[in-house]
Amino acid sequence: NAGVTQTPKFRVLKTGQSMTLLCAQDMNHEYMYWYRQDPGMGLRLIHYSVGEGTTAKGEVPDGYNVSRLKKQNFLLGLESAAPSQTSVYFCASSYELGWSYEQYFGPGTRLTVT
Amino acid sequence: AQRVTQPEKLLSVFKGAPVELKCNYSYSGSPELFWYVQYSRQRLQLLLRHISRESIKGFTADLNKGETSFHLKKPFAQEEDSAMYYCALLNNAGNMLTFGGGTRLMVKP
Numbered sequence: 001n002a003g004v005t006q007t008p009k010f011r012v013l014k015t016g017q018s019m020t021l022l023c024a025q026d027m028n029h030e031y032m033y034w035y036r037q038d039p040g041m042g043l044r045l046i047h048y049s050v051g052e053g054t055t056a057k058g059e060v061p062d063g064y065n066v067s068r069l070k071k072q073n074f075l076l077g078l079e080s081a082a083p084s085q086t087s088v089y090f091c092a093s094s095y096e097l098g099w100s101y102e103q104y105f106g107p108g109t110r111l112t113v114t
Numbered sequence: 115a116q117r118v119t120q121p122e123k124l125l126s127v128f129k130g131a132p133v134e135l136k137c138n139y140s141y142s143g144s145p146e147l148f149w150y151v152q153y154s155r156q157r158l159q160l161l162l163r164h165i166s167r168e169s170i171k172g173f174t175a176d177l178n179k180g181e182t183s184f185h186l187k188k189p190f191a192q193e194e195d196s197a198m199y200y201c202a203l204l205n206n207a208g209n210m211l212t213f214g215g216g217t218r219l220m221v222k223p
Contacts (some may be wrong), residue, residue: 004157008144031209040123042200042215044159050209058210090158094209101146101204105158 002026004106006091012112013081021076021109023091026035032074033058033103034066036087043090049074081113116141118203119212123141124194125190127191128222135186135217137175137201146207147184148211161199171195191221 007022023032030051035043043057047066055066063085065077076092078085088110092103117140127133139145149161162170164177164184175186184201201214 033210035213040215042120043213045210045212048210053215092158101148101208102160102163103150 006106013103023074029093029095033092035090126220133191137184148202150200195198
């Protein structure tokens with residue numbers, strides 16, 4: 001099991017460019033999440049999905065779009081990158097609800113927007 | 115709205131000293147709380163759940179509903195405990211976590 005994988009690991013974009021981050025999980029999890037991690041602000045939820053074909057906004061969705069066409073994949077898109085989107089992006093997935101709930105995280109993607 | 119606050123961004127202790135990482139929450143229901151840890155060059159992973167009342171790597175955390183706190187404690191810190199620690203609160207639907215801002219723990223030799 002690879003768990004949760006993210007592609008790419010690093011990326012540098014110029015302001016206004018677009019890109020897509022790919023998250024894949026091989027654990028048959030229903031729920032998938034995209035976070036951004038910024039110093040002092042912890043992890044903030046961008047978008048999430050409760051199943052194939054569904055997406056929902058999280059805490060900081062502006063400037064991002066997502067798609068969940070296949071259960072195992074969750075894509076995060078930046079249509080027109082801005083320097084404020086420089087961050088480390090983490091994908092996570094989970095399946096259990098309630099007290100045994102656990103999110104499994106990917107290794108992260110470090111994005112720099114110049 | 116639910117909220118998690120970790121008041122210390124950085125906590126530095128010497129090896130063998132006790133450590134307490136603070137976490138406070140605001141939530142209208144019965145809270146389900148977690149601690150996640152991120153070691154250097156590793157991915158974020160679950161450390162412990164309050165409901166399990168478990169001790170992992172010598173760490174424990176007690177839920178104090180009166181003080182709305184879920185502080186993480188260890189009696190004798192080790193250098194390998196150096197990491198970023200996040201407190202997290204589960205939502206009502208049980209499918210989403212709200213994370214605190216994180217505390218970086220540095221254990222000096």
